[in-house]
Amino acid sequence: MFETLTTRRDFLRTGTGLVVSFALAPAVFGAAEASISKVNPKPTDLDHVDSFLAVGTDGTVTVYSGKVDLGTGVKTALSQMVADELDIGFQQVILITGDTMTTPDQGPTYGSSSIEMGGFEIRKAAATARKALLDMAAQKLHVEPASLTVSGGRISSGNRTVTYAELVGGKSFSIGVDSNAAFKAPSALTLIGTSVKRVDIPDKCTGAFTYMQDVRREGMLHARVIRPPAMGAELVGFDDAEAKSVPSFLATVRQSNFLAVVSSTEWGAIKATAAVRANWSGWEGLPEQAKLFDAVRATKSIKEDITSSVGDVQAALKTAATHLDATYDFAAHTHGSIGPSCAVAEIVDGKLTCWTASQSTHALRLQLATMLAIPPENVRCIYMDGAGCYGRNGHEDAASDAALISSKVGGKPVRVQWMRADEHVWDPKGPPTLLDMKGGLDGNGEIVAWSSSLFTPATMGTNVPLLTGMLANSPSTGGIVPGGVTADLAIPYDIANVHTVAHRLESTPFRPAWIRSPGRMQNTFANESFLDELLASASLDPMSYRLEHINDPRGEELLTRLAKLSGWDERPSPRKSTGDVCQGRGLAYVHYDLTRAWVGVVAEVEVVRSKGTIRVLRLFAVQDCGQIINPDGVRNQIEGNLVQTTSRTLMEEVTFDRSTVTSTDWASYPIITFPDVPEIVVELIDRPEEKSFGSGEPSAAVVPAAISNAVFDATGARIRSVPMTPAKVWAAIGDH
Amino acid sequence: MTHFQLSVNGRQEQVSADDPEMPLLYALRNDLSLHGPRFGCGLGQCGACTVIIDGEAARSCITPISSVGEGKITTLEGLGTPEHPSPVQAAFIEEQAVQCGYCINGMIMQATAFLSKTKNPTEGEIREALASNLCRCGTHVRIVRAVQRAAREI
Numbered sequence: 001m002f003e004t005l006t007t008r009r010d011f012l013r014t015g016t017g018l019v020v021s022f023a024l025a026p027a028v029f030g031a032a033e034a035s036i037s038k039v040n041p042k043p044t045d046l047d048h049v050d051s052f053l054a055v056g057t058d059g060t061v062t063v064y065s066g067k068v069d070l071g072t073g074v075k076t077a078l079s080q081m082v083a084d085e086l087d088i089g090f091q092q093v094i095l096i097t098g099d100t101m102t103t104p105d106q107g108p109t110y111g112s113s114s115i116e117m118g119g120f121e122i123r124k125a126a127a128t129a130r131k132a133l134l135d136m137a138a139q140k141l142h143v144e145p146a147s148l149t150v151s152g153g154r155i156s157s158g159n160r161t162v163t164y165a166e167l168v169g170g171k172s173f174s175i176g177v178d179s180n181a182a183f184k185a186p187s188a189l190t191l192i193g194t195s196v197k198r199v200d201i202p203d204k205c206t207g208a209f210t211y212m213q214d215v216r217r218e219g220m221l222h223a224r225v226i227r228p229p230a231m232g233a234e235l236v237g238f239d240d241a242e243a244k245s246v247p248s249f250l251a252t253v254r255q256s257n258f259l260a261v262v263s264s265t266e267w268g269a270i271k272a273t274a275a276v277r278a279n280w281s282g283w284e285g286l287p288e289q290a291k292l293f294d295a296v297r298a299t300k301s302i303k304e305d306i307t308s309s310v311g312d313v314q315a316a317l318k319t320a321a322t323h324l325d326a327t328y329d330f331a332a333h334t335h336g337s338i339g340p341s342c343a344v345a346e347i348v349d350g351k352l353t354c355w356t357a358s359q360s361t362h363a364l365r366l367q368l369a370t371m372l373a374i375p376p377e378n379v380r381c382i383y384m385d386g387a388g389c390y391g392r393n394g395h396e397d398a399a400s401d402a403a404l405i406s407s408k409v410g411g412k413p414v415r416v417q418w419m420r421a422d423e424h425v426w427d428p429k430g431p432p433t434l435l436d437m438k439g440g441l442d443g444n445g446e447i448v449a450w451s452s453s454l455f456t457p458a459t460m461g462t463n464v465p466l467l468t469g470m471l472a473n474s475p476s477t478g479g480i481v482p483g484g485v486t487a488d489l490a491i492p493y494d495i496a497n498v499h500t501v502a503h504r505l506e507s508t509p510f511r512p513a514w515i516r517s518p519g520r521m522q523n524t525f526a527n528e529s530f531l532d533e534l535l536a537s538a539s540l541d542p543m544s545y546r547l548e549h550i551n552d553p554r555g556e557e558l559l560t561r562l563a564k565l566s567g568w569d570e571r572p573s574p575r576k577s578t579g580d581v582c583q584g585r586g587l588a589y590v591h592y593d594l595t596r597a598w599v600g601v602v603a604e605v606e607v608v609r610s611k612g613t614i615r616v617l618r619l620f621a622v623q624d625c626g627q628i629i630n631p632d633g634v635r636n637q638i639e640g641n642l643v644q645t646t647s648r649t650l651m652e653e654v655t656f657d658r659s660t661v662t663s664t665d666w667a668s669y670p671i672i673t674f675p676d677v678p679e680i681v682v683e684l685i686d687r688p689e690e691k692s693f694g695s696g697e698p699s700a701a702v703v704p705a706a707i708s709n710a711v712f713d714a715t716g717a718r719i720r721s722v723p724m725t726p727a728k729v730w731a732a733i734g735d736h
Numbered sequence: 737m738t739h740f741q742l743s744v745n746g747r748q749e750q751v752s753a754d755d756p757e758m759p760l761l762y763a764l765r766n767d768l769s770l771h772g773p774r775f776g777c778g779l780g781q782c783g784a785c786t787v788i789i790d791g792e793a794a795r796s797c798i799t800p801i802s803s804v805g806e807g808k809i810t811t812l813e814g815l816g817t818p819e820h821p822s823p824v825q826a827a828f829i830e831e832q833a834v835q836c837g838y839c840i841n842g843m844i845m846q847a848t849a850f851l852s853k854t855k856n857p858t859e860g861e862i863r864e865a866l867a868s869n870l871c872r873c874g875t876h877v878r879i880v881r882a883v884q885r886a887a888r889e890i
């Protein structure tokens with residue numbers, strides 16, 4: 001079981017666990033170039049304009065963003081925001097992202113926060129810079145700032161012009177970010193709100209793009225890690241005699257339970273890995289999969305988070321005319337990045353440089369420093385785009401693998417490419433989650449009581465621990481960090497008596513982390529499906545009830561538009577269809593975190609009763625995320641959320657025995673393929689005067705409930721478990 | 737060391753390998769520095785590594801280098817460039833049919849091989865043709881639209 005902080009015992013046993021066996025003399029490892037010392041110091045704090053922006057002598061503006069593009073189009077959107085705010089051409093923007101030496105620490109790229117938070121920090125800096133440039137120009141041209149016009153980085157008064165480059169090109173602003181700096185009025189924006197084409201796509205479609213996996217360094221070595229066959233096994237010993245016969249083999253590296261092979265070629269590393277005979281102890285610390293949710297329920301709760309409390313639920317449940325109870329469960333999921341994690345690390349003069357696809361290079365830097373016991377200022381992490389990660393996948397662990405191995409081979413550049421099974425088995429998992437729901441209705445069919453109990457891991461610490469450090473028994477700053485899993489446990493509806501509580505568990509079977517819409521997806525699955533159960537028991541139309549009980553004009557407009565878009569047929573569920581193949585529709589709605597974007601989805605499904613198979617035919621979605629920066633980018637994110645979550649809902653589940661994860665590849669952990677992808681219809685509500693909210697997650701949260709509700713509408717059978725496999729659906733229909 | 741003569745994107749290349757079983761993918765990526773073919777699974781399950789050999793889509797991660805012989809290999813780079821993309825590449829760019837893009841090499845190579853044999857495909861035929869190419873970002877609907885656009889323009 002994954003419990004608390006990793007232990008330091010072996011590390012403190014002063015290196016007893018350390019073995020480096022070389023096939024060649026260590027002299028093969030020479031010095032690499034000192035990449036860490038090449039960049040001039042520039043400020044990276046959040047308070048200075050120079051941390052975010054620099055005007056070049058050629059008039060380009062370099063933007064330094066701590067938020068990175070995880071394949072979501074953020075680079076393009078951030079460039080639009082800066083170009084618009086600074087009145088420069090889109091092409092004049094150069095974006096540097098996630099380099100810990102030059103970019104400010106704006107927090108990890110997660111939680112749909114890149115535009116909402118990171119983008120607005122940068123936009124504030126741009127607005128401050130614009131005002132400063134106008135003041136400088138006014139002084140130079142001896143006019144009032146208000147009389148100046150700006151276009152393409154040229155400030156004009158009549159026919160006299162001065163450019164940004166002439167004013168500050170190659171120099172610093174040396175001013176603080178003015179938190180009161182005014183943004184341009186929406187009517188004056190020319191790039192924000194338009195579907196500027198993504199800057200990375202032509203290169204990605206032609207092989208001209210450099211992904212993390214493509215990074216190569218002079219003299220770079222290739223390594224592969226040999227993982228324990230049981231998750232908690234100890235390495236008793238190993239024999240690499242046979243590996244040494246692989247011509248490109250260089251070294252076997254061991255620290256405690258961390259075992260890796262280094263080779264001068266990639267294929268050699270793969271072959272040599274297979275040739276090492278490692279002797280591991282047994283370990284059977286995982287629960288029995290068939291009883292997973294019994295184990296979750298039996299886990300000690302160390303903290304109760306009450307996320308909402310209105311009225312007196314216990315009293316209301318007692319007096320309610322109708323009373324419903326239900327339990328919802330949601331399987332453990334893997335991130336399933338199509339490209340397994342990869343990193344390159346090298347150490348020159350005690351300074352570590354790590355190229356990584358990490359969504360949080362700044363936090364990774366500190367974690368690597370702790371792991372290797374070196375000062376943080378001697379670590380630099382440089383972001384390179386990887387495959388989509390959808391949360392905290394294995395990128396950081398590949399980085400720590402590469403860093404540790406490099407430290408064992410004289411600092412030589414080392415590339416670690418995770419194999420498919422490394423990613424499927426060892427990436428941190430979305431934790432298995434359980435929710436108990438209770439509801440009561442009065443004699444008129446009004447819901448008068450709502451109670452929910454969530455069983456989810458506690459949060460202890462700020463970082464997901466590095467896998468490398470766990471295996472190597474290195475110092476660690478990690479704990480249990482599943483993400484904001486209690487968000488959206490509270491509901492957006494006006495009900496007289498509500499109580500929602502999260503039981504925060506002291507352990508969970510797998511190292512947990514956030515996966516797209518952590519907690520919100522599991523909670524919204526239970527909330528929106530259970531609401532549907534209550535409404536069905538009172539023969540109420542699911543759309544009408546929500547419209548009447550959200551008391552939120554933006555939510556109401558959204559649902560009204562969704563009803564129109566999907567051709568919603570106002571009636572209660574189920575449809576009472578007969579026949580083996582039946583169709584149904586289901587609705588789900590969420591106000592993300594109750595403070596951010598609004599999104600609603602209607603699913604249309606077809607169910608074959610005799611087989612229990614679900615086919616999602618169509619998904620209609622309406623989203624209000626405030627001011628939209630790039631409409632096509634938002635659509636792309638929503639489409640991705642809907643398809644990916646359809647996959648998670650219908651078929652995804654981490655399987656395991658008592659020792660380890662057994663879903664090791666795409667055959668044992670299948671995801672949706674083209675023939676099963678639903679038709680997608682998206683409508684956006686743009687509100688240029690309102691704050692922007694992120695779009696990377698919210699529309700994922702509603703998909704499982706919409707599908708569950710549609711299956712109920714079609715069959716009258718309620719599916720309370722993700723994934724909704726044919727066996728579960730068939731059993732539920734049979735019970736019916 | 738064995739030397740292999742490969743025909744890649746119309747050029748004759750020589751690659752040395754100490755193992756004739758080494759998958760072609762590693763020769764293309766590491767010896768020839770190509771970025772198009774990508775490592776996704778090494779198991780023939782995802783399609784990220786797809787190249788075209790003599791007109792047929794092939795999974796380079798499970799194609800031993802010694803099996804290629806005189807086969808003419810085309811990679812994503814061999815189809816076109818950002819300035820002069822092939823019709824399929826241009827259609828993907830036009831439809832913005834990319835999220836992270838890690839799968840896109842496979843999608844474009846598979847679609848190119850498919851469209852060279854199938855004129856005016858139906859949407860169902862396109863979906864079937866791409867059924868063994870995985871995308872985790874959920875870019876499928878755009879990818880299908882891009883292949884439909886390419887089919888019209890070829």
Ligand code: FES
Pocket residue numbers: 774775776777778779780781782783784785786795796797798
């Ligand atoms: S990498 Fe070749 S099929 Fe997945």
Ligand code: FES
Pocket residue numbers: 071338388834835836837838839840870871872873874875
């Ligand atoms: S675009 Fe990311 S895997 Fe397909």
